[in-house]
Amino acid sequence: MEILxxxxxxxxxxxxxxxxxxxxxxxxxxxxANDEENYERISQxxxxxxxxxxxxxxxxxxxWAVDRVGIFQFHNGGKFFHGIPMKKYSQTxxxxxxxxxxxxxxxxxxxxTEHPSLMKHLSEKEFFYVDAEDPVLDYIRxxxxxxxxxxxxxxxxxxxxxxLIGFIQLHTVKHKIEITDVIIEEIIELANxxxxxxxxx
Numbered sequence: 759m760e761i762l763x764x765x766x767x768x769x770x771x772x773x774x775x776x777x778x779x780x781x782x783x784x785x786x787x788x789x790x791a792n793d794e795e796n797y798e799r800i801s802q803x804x805x806x807x808x809x810x811x812x813x814x815x816x817x818x819x820x821x822w823a824v825d826r827v828g829i830f831q832f833h834n835g836g837k838f839f840h841g842i843p844m845k846k847y848s849q850t851x852x853x854x855x856x857x858x859x860x861x862x863x864x865x866x867x868x869x870x871t872e873h874p875s876l877m878k879h880l881s882e883k884e885f886f887y888v889d890a891e892d893p894v895l896d897y898i899r900x901x902x903x904x905x906x907x908x909x910x911x912x913x914x915x916x917x918x919x920x921x922l923i924g925f926i927q928l929h930t931v932k933h934k935i936e937i938t939d940v941i942i943e944e945i946i947e948l949a950n951x952x953x954x955x956x957x958x959x
Contacts, residue, residue: 826855828849850862888910928945
């Protein structure tokens with residue numbers, strides 16, 4: 759009788775242990791699935807942030823009389839056969855002046871290796887610009903001509919830790935603008951302000 763009680767107690771302990779492990783695993787998986795679902799769902803806060811970012815771009819474009827303003831964000835684009843991540847960027851926001859064509863749909867899942875010079879400048883500088891006729895743009899001459907670009911102004915967007923998470927780019931199409939210290943400072947400040955919005959999303 760005593761031996762039977764010991765055996766039953768042992769079996770009960772094992773069942774309780776396995777049951778506890780299974781229940782924890784089940785609850786953890788359920789929580790993970792719920793978290794992923796909530797993460798992918800578009801919330802009112804997401805919508806408010808999107809509208810605010812768009813408003814920033816619209817106001818900035820109008821203030822400085824540029825014709826196209828875009829935000830580009832880096833993202834993972836899968837993996838190469840040997841396991842190395844594909845680094846890409848996509849344009850996520852755009853503001854254009856009346857009569858100027860949008861370019862966002864052409865700037866999706868672009869390999870960073872397509873633009874090594876751009877990546878180098880983004881990693882080393884807070885601001886840089888180039889005129890459309892500069893030979894440095896010959897590798898994308900077709901796109902520059904197609905989009906009617908006269909000037910390109912760029913500034914990196916970084917996280918608080920300094921990691922490059924994207925960049926902002928401004929184009930003039932209708933007429934060139936004077937590149938002053940004031941506009942340079944404001945573009946850098948805009949990129950810094952956008953950083954918080956992009957990370958929150």
